[in-house]
Amino acid sequence: MKEDRQHSDEFHERHERIWLMFLPPFIWAVHLLACYLTAAIWCAKHVGMESGFMTVRVAIGVYTAVAVAVMGWFGWIGFRRHRHLSQDLSPDDDTPLDRYRFLGLATFLLSALSIIATLFVAAVALFIGNCD
């Protein structure tokens, strides 16, 4: 208790940005749309250009690298916040520190899920090499 009184300003809600936890899944959505639109527009506009499809695969590769890097970074921030000042797993109490650690955990878990989902989508580009 003493400890979090000390930190009570550090964990004040005005420093908290709750939408940060929604950013990783948001990036997943942007990545999905980018892949889909790139492929769809390419296939609609360059019908029959088999050889050029490599461009699409490379583009998807680049999107994926960027997306995973950003999400990984968020995940790491979340993880560090969750481990802040305490090792136990579940932040279930009513102190500002618990809320801080809970939001960290939520960000971390959502990043992990988003990374998995992103890789799922990216894997498709590995297996499919043309427009039909």
Place this chain on the structure above:
Amino acid sequence: MESLPATTNSAANSESEPEIAPSAARLLKAWETPRGWRYWSAVNNSEVGLWYTVTSFAFFLFGGVLALLMRIQLAVPGNTFLTADQYNQIFTMHGSVMMFLFAVPIFEAFSIMVLPEMLGARDLPFPRLSAYGYFSFLIGGIFVCGSLFFGAAPKGGWFMYPPLTSAFQDGVGADIWLLGLTFIEIASIAAAIELIVGVLKCRPPGMRINLIPLYCWYILVVAGMILFAFPPLIAGDILLEMERAFDWPFFDPKRGGDPVLWQHLFWIFGHPEVYIVFLPSIALMAMMIPTFARTPMVGYSWVVLSAVGTGFLSFGLWVHHMFTTGLPGISIGIFSAASQAVAIPTGVQIFCFLATLTAGNVKRSVCLLFIFAGLATFIIGGLTGVMVAVAPFDFQAHDTFFIVGHLHYVLIGGTIFPIMAAFYYFFPLVTGKQLSERVGTIVFWLVLIGFNVAFFPMHILGLLGMPRRVFTYPAGMGLDLWNLISSIGAFVLAAGFVVFLIDVFRPRRQQALSERNPWQAGTLEWLAEMPDQPWGVRSIPVINSRYPLWEQPGFVNDVDEARFYLPDAEEGKRETIVSSVIDATPIQCLRVGGPTFLTFFAALFTGGFFIFATYHWWWPAILSGVIACGVILRWVWTGTAWIPEKENKDVGLGVSLPLYLSGPQAVGWWAMFITMTADVTAFMSLVFGYFFYWTIHDDYPPEPLPGPGVFWPVTGMLLLLVAYGLTLLARHWNRRDFGARFYLLLSLAALFTVGGTGALLAGPWLTGLDPTEHVYPAVVWVLVGWTALHAVLGVVMQLYCLARRAAGRMTARYDADIVNVALYWHFLALTVVITVGVIAGFPSVS
């Protein structure tokens, strides 16, 4: 844990009335439910929520009767019970009623009813908005269902694919679907706004974001999904209705349109819809399971993760309904992969539930039976779902009865069973009495057996090749027996519901009241007394745990003895506490609206607009729309942003809170923000349409069509941006209390807005774009029309603020009106810039 002895009826109540504390009497008086015919002017969440729930359940029964008619028809080969045309109307109405009039509304209805109780709040922030939403839903629902009795119902299937519904169906059926359901979708969005603001801003002091009941997380997720899923459908409805009513060729390939655009817009809504329907049921389980396991939910954070994760991922799946439209393999692959990923969070939730059930010692009850049945059925439905998400299998099963079997396992397992469980669980909260466990067990077995007998054979029928949506089939193809079995099952299922209804509606005068908190739950809604009082809670408590009734000693007593916040209503006004989003620190004592008929009339005339428009009676439609606007203006004028008689109010425990807030702390600001998010989503769907047509045409904008040009659109944009700047300045000078400057700038702003709107419309008008000629002019006109309509609304708001200040209802200190209007204008400016960038900018770069 405190539990009061069950008191018997009214006699005891009237005796104790004289002893009631003066503060409690004042509180009761402020929250009193109107009597007699005025009862229908009530806006309190407990009344509106109850009407809403009962109405949506009634629509469920209606949809169920339609299902039985279909099963009678299909029971034997070559049956003539229904004609093909009747069958088409009935399956369309069955699907539409179940999805739009039952599954989504019942979640919102039920949440409106219990959310304040879960938060220990007196009411939701906008009770009148809930009432408006309810009446819109009621009127729209009756209109849509009523069409069936005149043989005029829609018959294009619940997803209304054009060109079937544009070029090949005369009559008003499809119009009824498009306009009636748009009306209902608007009501759904209204309720979603109410619920989001409720969860974010009306929590009891101390209920930090990591302590809110899991149900509230699901409300946030589902209501958020409604905000992003319904607008694309509304955009699609607009396009299709424009084609039907005015021959704008959005889906007509001969003039450059494409029916696939409808499929995109529909399924961007339609797949999330499945989760919008199913997550609330998971939410109900998340409330009931800890109670029956007598232990907190295992893995709170993990459940939150899966709720949020499912909400997001479910938007990435829409294309899997379009696998058979000839998309490129890579697109199919991308969405197939995304469809498999959503299984992860879904699995996590179910795993947490099972872990909770095994961690605690479970108490047997009908609720729990339904929960188990729901989980099992849903898992089976999920498995067949993963099967059809695999593209090659879908090519095979698409449009057969296999799909019908699959979707009912998901929908009935995922929604109906948990909802039945919730009926048993929450019944005492609403009526003060319990449902019978003995009858409940019979209901359960009838429903479970009937359901499986009805729907399992459909998978086999599908694999045998029976298509869905056919009104009959020839004998001797191996389909006869399975169909007969399925129909018998449907009637057993129906029998279960009949027994259930008898138990619900039988008179209960004799039955003793239930004890308080009959299931010994740990969450706030079970503070309710039996029968419940209109005030919600006696005093608004301070929370420091997830299950206060279990973990905070003496809690119920402290609430009852008014030891917490707002135990009184000194001024006789309806008040509740508004708190901060993250840590729920109290920041305002909010006064909410009381009973009124305005909301009813507002809904009636809004409905009139949509209903007359269905029949293309334009003048009555416009008249009705204008009256609706008038009523809504009156409601907003008299019912929002009241200037309080004093700055602060003492809410108890030595805390004094402001009575008026404006800007991002205020609930009204949040409502505007959320509404505009949905609005921009609809707009972006139209912009998506513009670019969609670009992808399918080599020549776009098509050569001989001159397009709106650059001059007029850019002029319009500049004028509107000046108006935007002036509006912001007016807000500034109002705050400084420079009245003259405020009036001058805002009047100028209104003039500029009118001018800008005219210039914007002049673009396509003067360049002679004819929207019936080709899809390009049509889509330009739609974008311009949308923007112009919003600009007109912007003028109305500017004039409103002028009038407010002149009438002394807005001042330098009490400036919520102009602050919210400025917020609206941020979004309007964005819309203008995008519209002009697209219609004037894109043709010059492409």
